[in-house]
Amino acid sequence: MLGDLTSLVTELTIFGAIFAALGTGVTIFLGGMRLGKNLSQKSIDEKLEQAAEAALQDKQRADALETHFQQVQDVLDGSVNIWLRPTSHDVGQHYKQLHKSIPILTVANFKGGVGKTTVSANLAAYFELHLNKRVLLIDFDYQGSLTEILMAASKQAKLEASAIGLISGQHAPEAVLAKSYSLHPELPQSRFFPCFYGFNKVENQVLLRWLTQPNAPEIRFNTHNYLSDPIVQRNFDVVIIDAAPRLMTATINAACASTHVLIPTMLDGLCTNATINTLGVFHELKAELNPALEIVGVLPTFVAQSQRLSANETEALEQLRQLIPSYWKKAPFPEIISDAWICRKAAISRIAGNGLAFSTDNDVRDMFIALGDKISARIFPNEDRPTPDAGIGYAASVTPIASARRRG
Ligand SMILES: Nc1ncnc2c1ncn2[C@@H]1O[C@H](COP(=O)(O)OP(=O)(O)O)[C@@H](O)[C@H]1O
Ligand SMILES: [Mg+2]
Structure with missing residues (x-):
């Protein structure tokens, strides 16, 4: 019709x-x-x-x-994938720009409930509290779970869904940045862009305008245009984007703006399918739009034990390992982070929406330090690693490390 x-x-x-x-x-x-x-x-x-x-x-x-x-x-009629339409954006220049960029890490999986938001929030805590980094957090899921966690952590009562500014492409970078919120006192050097229901309406508007108006400007690089601006590059050491479990305007913007992607997954059949599909989509986006994009790893979450995987989990992991090359068609293939997985922890579900488990539970903190060290070895390859803090008490290890690199 x-x-x-x-x-x-x-x-x-x-x-x-x-x-x-x-x-x-x-x-x-x-x-x-x-x-x-x-x-x-x-x-x-x-x-x-x-x-x-x-x-x-x-x-x-x-x-x-x-x-x-x-x-x-x-x-x-479905014969063309709108998100893979040819772009007027200079992809070669884009590659060079991201090569010099601070790390921009998108946490994504087209399956909901696999721990994306939990991983985003606690990795941000790791980067600031353990490595003394200034983190810019972006909530790109209108469900707003990351926003809820961060509002509690920063004691913010009333916020505007300013993540909208990052996809609409209508504001100057300084105007957008001024709409990010401080995470003081929990993460005093970091800031975040909140998101609520209503964000999806803007995602639709931006997409429809692009689709229906002749000569409409490119929309897939709007977030990149902000994050690559010197004002962001000078004021932060790392950006973390919590992506929604769907391929929409914001997820595409995240993929085009990012240097790295982390894909959390539970080790079961349903999640395996979603995870390899997610990998396949990011592979296409890398080929067509953002050649600088690297998969930092596929991260097992909700694992039952910290020491070893159950028989079912091992089976799911092996299946995932075998399927990855048919979706990520070219070596090097994405790694499964099988030595720093995230366990199911009561402390995480207990604090859900009320703050950061990293700051309140030693086991959770240690788990995210192990994961964070692994990720920072990939995304900050030229930095000295902090010495492992085994045996050091909680209070000592959350003191910022003075020798950590600072920008700006
Ligand atoms: N490792 C974990 N242990 C226990 N509960 C978790 C863990 N990770 C996430 N959760 C809980 O599971 C639910 C879904 O996690 P969430 O991070 O919101 O997933 P996603 O962002 O992928 O939808 C939330 O209620 C969260 O508190
Ligand atoms: Mg989420």
């Missing part, structure tokens, strides 16, 4: 443009005939040239409209 309507509109628009062009030509030509007696041959030629020029412009406009409506039609 929508397809029929679109093709009808296309045809009417094209015919209209062609008739208008012909009409302009004929009117000018007849006018020229009537005035022929008074006009020199030169001015008749000029009039005819102008008419031909106007007709050409009308035809070009009609062609552009036809191409545009064909693109819309291709998306509507």
Whole structure:
């Protein structure tokens, strides 16, 4: 129905443009005939040239409209993936820019409930409290779970869903950054962009405008344009984006802005399918839009024990390992982080929405330090690692490490 309507509109628009062009030509030509007696041959030629020029412009406009409506039609009938449409963005320049960027880590899986938000929040705590990094956290899921956790941690009562500014592309970078919120007192050097229900409405608007308006500006690199700005690069050491479990405007923006992706997954059959599909999508996005993107790892979560995997978990992990090469088609294949997994911990579910488990539970903190050390070896490859703090008490280990690198 929508397809029929679109093709009808296309045809009417094209015919209209062609008739208008012909009409302009004929009117000018007849006018020229009537005035022929008074006009020199030169001015008749000029009039005819102008008419031909106007007709050409009308035809070009009609062609552009036809191409545009064909693109819309291709998306509507499913023959083209809108997110993989060719881009006018300079992908080579983009690669160079991300190469020099602070690490931008997206935590993603198209399965909900696998621990993305928990991992994002506690890794941020690791980066600031253990490595003295300044973290910019972005909540890109309208469910707003990360926002809830961070509101509690920073004692913020009233917030605006300012993550919207990062996808809408309508503000100057400083204006956007001014809308991020401090995470004082829990993470005093870090800031965050909150997200609530309503964010999805903006995601839809941005997408529809891009899809339906001829010559609409590119939208997939809006977040990149903010995060690559010197104001962000100078004021933060690492960015963490908590992505939604769906391929929408914000997730695409996260993928195009990021240097790294971390994919949490439970070790069971359902999650295995979602995880390899997620990997497949990021592989395509890397190939088409963001060649700088690296998978930092597939992270097992909700593991029953810290020391070893159960028989079922081992089986799921092996299955995942075997399937990865058919979805991530080129070596090096993404690693499964099988020596720093995240266990199911009552302390995490107990504090859910009320703060950071990293700061309140020693086991959780140690678990995220082991994971964080592994991730920072990948994303800050040229830095000295902090010495392991085995045997040092909790209070000592959360004291910022003075020698940690600082930017700006
Ligand atoms: N390691 C864990 N142990 C216990 N509960 C967890 C753990 N990780 C997450 N949870 C809980 O599971 C639920 C889903 O986790 P969440 O991080 O929100 O997943 P996602 O962001 O992938 O949807 C939340 O209630 C969270 O508190
Ligand atoms: Mg979440």
